[in-house]
Each structure stands twice: as structure tokens, then as C-alpha cells.
Amino acid sequence: MTIPSIGRRPGQPIYLDYQATTPCDPRVVEKMLPYFTEKFGNPHSRNHPYGWEAEEAVEQAREQVAAIIGADAKEIIFTSGATESNNLAIKGVAQFYKDKKDHIVTVVTEHKCVLDTCRHLEQEGFKVTYLPVQTNGLIDLTELEAAITDKTAIVSVMGVNNEIGVIQPLAEIGALCRKKGAFFHTDCAQAVGKIELDVNAMNIDLMSISGHKIYGPKGIGALYVRRRPRVRIVPMINGGGQERGMRSGTLATPLCVGLGEACAIAQAEMGAEAERLRAMRDRLLGGLKQRLPEIYVNGDLDNRVAGNINISFAFVEGEGLMMGVKDLAVSSGSACTSASLEPSYVLRALGLDAEMAHTSLRFGIGRFTTQEDIDYAIDHTVKAVEHLRSLSPLWDMHLEGVDLKSIQWAEH
């Protein structure tokens, strides 16, 4: 289904940043609307039909969320988003089991909310192992196995990376965690609806889910918490004991309904959609490679979601390039705008030189992207890269055969 107005409003750049966020699917919005107005009841009100109809809607949504990951509806907790889910999963497990276990294993390329949560727990006395990744962005399973000890309470490894789209071997990680007796949490904000997920087949104990990455609303997410064998967590928000006591607070009925519907649509359309996205992604990459020398894909190309491509355009600085591709809404691994001037930690973790990390762009392709968008993006990007290379002293040096590493640069 293609709606021409979404992601290409007149006067606005073409939206190619689907890993940052996605528009709400109009079908999702339509399902949500009645729950703002006529069906406004509190889903926790047990004594009148207003409450009952809201509760019914929330429970249906819970089943829709459970269905896309092969879980039972009772194992789904609604939260405000994947950041909260990640916090709740990792802190909740760590704190519940802290008398017996004090160790956490995660990966250097995780989302900031996982890394920052782990840093916080380190300050509370927990020990954290940050696994490196290989040059393709995937973890080494033997390193993971060696890192898990009998003190490891939880292993947290993301399903799909937000910057480079690579898919970690979840089933193998799950099997390893089960064998070693550690809980397996996975941040699947970028994975749900993009790849097949089954919490039982993959031995996943906790999974974070986001609404706005899957064409649902912002402000809602979910945490899957396994019931058998039971995973216990300490809640972060105390109150009326909603969500089996793990997350108090009145549920946002319209947002729950939106997340549920977004999951149902994604589940129904995932196969065909992945194929469509992959064809567009390959067209984009092929078109750029055909016209531009010295471009490099960051992260594994095979173990990767269809809607992501992250490319380094050598000798062209990423932020300057973003200014050049002003008709495209994309993002860059160059963090020139931040005070630190540090480029993407994910790209650096792949072993990329800082200069190559500075030259990267992430293209995120999604449900409302068309082939015309892709063709425009190819042409626009090629022109911008050629313009900037004509301005680049590094490109000249490259053409002259100068090895940039042989020069003593004055780092500033």
C-alpha cells in the first residue's frame, strides 16, 4: 500500500530515515481514534461498560503484540517505549537477582539506553562485560560463551542494530544463555515486524518492543517477560499494580490499540514487504556503486534487515554530505554537530577508522518509500558526492596516490 503524501510532503525532503522513526500507518490511526473520544474509559475500571470496552481493546492489543513474537498475551507488559522496556528488563532482573548474581553481559554496539542502563548498574556495584563485535557488526559466539559465568544474571544483545541494520544470531545466543543459566534479554525495537521472531524457538526471556519503529504511535512500547521458566523483575514504577505489578500506571488505551494494530499489520505483510524493501535497497546500493567509486557498506550485507543500508563515501564528510543531499531526510555517522566531535561509536566498534566513520550516511527505507524515491535518492546523492569530492583535498590526494595515513595530521 502506498500513500503518496507520507514521507514526501511538498517542500519537505523525501523521508529515508525509517530507523529513526516511522510514520503512523493510517490504518493504525483509524483503529486508535475511537479510544480518544467515545471509548475513553479507564481499562482498569471493572464496574461499568466504559472500563470493560477499554479493557477488551487493550487485551486484544496485547494478544496482537504477543502473536508477532510467538508469546502468550499474559507475558506482554505495556510500557512507554523501548527505552523504558530496556531499563525495566535489565535493571529489573539485575536488582531482583542481585543476592545471587551480580554480572551482566552486553555488547558495545547496543543502543545508548542499554549501555547507559548498564553504566548506571556498574555504579551500583554490578559488573558488566561489554562484548566487542567483529568487523561485520556481529558478535562472536565463542566470546559470548566465555563471558557468561555462573554469576551472570542477564545477557542483553539487540536483535537488529539501529545504525547498520545487522541481525545478531538470536537463536544461537538464546541457546547459549539457556545452557549457561543466564536470562536472555533482547532489544528488538528495530527487529519486530522486520524479521521472524519466536521467543520460544529462540529461548528469549525478555524482549523490548517499540511502537514508533513499526508504524505505530510514539509513546508506547512493550516488554515481553517469560512466564515459564518464570523471570522475576523489580518494578521501576510503583503504584496501582497494573501490568502484573511490573509497571503501574493507567494504560494508554489508544496507544496500546495502536501498537497492537501495528503488530498485526506488520505480521500480515512482513514477508512481501521485506522482499519489496530488499529490492529497493539493492537498487539504491547498485545505483550508487555503479556511479561512484570508493564507497563502502558498513556492517554485514547478508545478515541485515531489508530496509537499512549504511554507506561510507570516502573523502566526503558526512555532515557536509547531508547538507548536499538536502532533498533527502537521512542521518550520518558523523557527529560533527555534537560537542565531542566523536563519530558514531557503532561504526568505530566495527574497526572503522574515524575518517571513514565521518563519511557515512544511513539510508532507512520503509513502508511508504517508492521506487521513484530511490531513483531520486541515487541521482541526488551521486551529484552531492561528486560536488564535495571536487572540493575535497583528500580526494585529490587519493587521486595522486598519496596514502592519507602517511601524513602527520595535526589532530585538533
Add this chain to the structure above:
Amino acid sequence: MAYSDKVVDHYEHPRNVGSLDKDSTDVGTGLVGAPACGDVMKLQIKVSPEGIIEDAKFKTFGCGSAIASSSLVTEWVKGKTLDEAAAIKNTDIANELALPPVKIHCSVLAEDAIKAAIKDYKSKTGLVEDEKAAG
């Protein structure tokens, strides 16, 4: 972040892009910054026997503000004496282009590039004791 109109203008229509013969005795070359930091500027000046900068060229790897800063200084140094060019301050560049605080380093780099080019020219012509080559 929105760029100022002047930054956009220099980015889209950069002035004096190109290279001068770096081995020529009347040309000074400044190469400052580092690829790892995301900014490299090459600024070249051609100096007349009277000590006037009669041409300037640049090439820059960097963000829009870095490109605009170097493009702007090529315009500014032309027709100036070496001392006048050396007096250009990063704050002048930052003010002219309305650079936000996070982009001030781009104007600092452009000032460094002018100074490095002048130093290179002077060391070639023996106007200064043989200091370490600029760059």
C-alpha cells in the same frame, strides 16, 4: 540545525575552489585539520613581488560550515598584504557566517589555514628563519 543563508550560499557556490602549484616559490600552502576529526582545509595563496596576495584557492573536507569558512577567507585574503591577512580573526569569520557555538572550530581552522599558508610562503622565500614546515 539550520544553517545561515551565507553558509548555504558558500556551500552551494563555493568561491575560489582549486589548487595552485604548491612547488612554485610565490605560492604558500596551508594544510590544517585531520581526516579523523572530520575537517581538513587546504588553503593556498599566490603572493606578488610587492607582498600582496593576488590569488587564493581552497579545497576542504568537512561540514558545510568548514567549507563556507574556507571559501569566505579566500575572498577576504585576496588583495591584502600578508600582515593584513594574518590579522583576520576566527571571530570575524564566525560573525560573518553567523556560526553557532558548535561550529566555531570551523572558523578557528580557517584562521589556522591562513596563518599556515603565510608561514609556508615566508619559509620558502626566506622571510623567516627555517621554522618547521607549516601544516
